Amino acid sequence: MRGSGLTDSGLTAQSEHTYKFNVKMTCSGCSGAVDRVLKKTEGVSSYDISLEKQEVIVKGTIPYDDLHAKIAKTGKEVISGTTVE
Template sequence: MTQKHGFEVAMTCEGCSGAVTRILNKLGDVTFDIDLANKMVWIESERDVEFLTETLKKCGKEVKYIGTK
């Protein structure tokens, strides 16, 4: 069962959200929504939270796991 995980990512512009989009698109098996105004990324995936957190950190921004929706 897939869960929707929320992450707070220190995104400040379209470039930041673009970097997050590119990183997540490479995974291929996730669906996601980026809320730039609230600095939130919601990821629907069967992968574990630790993997998703480490993947998001590749964009060079601070990442904080918020929980499931």
């Protein structure tokens, strides 16, 4: 359908974004919890977790608010987050 925002498969086309979150992580268990959640989150194409920088960079089509909620559900404090691109 022209102008509907739908692809040929009928799914809404979503562009990929890069998000950066500052997450309070104090040990490898903390970063591991975030890793486990991101690994099984639909719409996440890649991610990098830095315990040293307390930073999580995520690329994907998942909306920012949904991703923020997924990370917060691990019990880790999300100090800040932004859309990089």
